[in-house]
Amino acid sequence: xxxxxxxxxxxxxxxxxxxxxxxxxxxxxxxxxxxxxxxxxxxxxxxxxxxxxxxxxxxxxxxxxxxxxxxxxxxxxxxxxxxxxxxxxxxxxxxxxxxxxxxxxxxxxxxxxxxxxxxxxxxxxxxxxxxxxxxxxxxxxxxxxxxxxxxxxxxxxxxxxxxxxxxxxxxxxx
Numbered sequence: 001x002x003x004x005x006x007x008x009x010x011x012x013x014x015x016x017x018x019x020x021x022x023x024x025x026x027x028x029x030x031x032x033x034x035x036x037x038x039x040x041x042x043x044x045x046x047x048x049x050x051x052x053x054x055x056x057x058x059x060x061x062x063x064x065x066x067x068x069x070x071x072x073x074x075x076x077x078x079x080x081x082x083x084x085x086x087x088x089x090x091x092x093x094x095x096x097x098x099x100x101x102x103x104x105x106x107x108x109x110x111x112x113x114x115x116x117x118x119x120x121x122x123x124x125x126x127x128x129x130x131x132x133x134x135x136x137x138x139x140x141x142x143x144x145x146x147x148x149x150x151x152x153x154x155x156x157x158x159x160x161x162x163x164x165x166x167x168x169x170x171x172x173x174x
């Protein structure tokens with residue numbers, strides 16, 4: 001990634017350019033942004049969402065939303081690791097929270113398996129009919145071949161690595 005803090009990593013940008021099939025609510029409900037939100041927009045959203053005016057949002061790099069305004073982001077929790085090695089999280093408009101992928105590679109395979117951030121958050125209790133996407137699979141194979149695993153396994157691994165994420169986010173709320 002270059003010095004522009006709004007520029008998405010090339011694999012993420014390429015995957016998001018493919019687009020997502022909403023299929024009347026049975027598909028993927030995700031609207032990717034062309035770049036990361038800037039620091040001020042991130043801070044404003046996080047402060048409004050949590051009611052905590054002390055937060056600056058520096059630990060999140062937001063890159064898209066679902067139809068209700070829930071946000072997908074990298075969570076910068078791994079000290080001294082590049083953005084691509086940070087977990088992907090979802091912060092829902094109704095308070096839903098989850099770590100949905102352990103890193104960018106796992107996220108690419110999640111998308112290839114027919115899941116977006118919201119669907120991964122709500123898995124397995126969601127009216128979702130995942131359909132693997134050949135174009136997204138090709139992107140995941142090219143950029144993250146060693147991360148290949150079924151979406152359910154990727155979601156389970158992400159939740160297992162960060163079991164206290166929802167509690168941590170809850171502690172930020174006022």
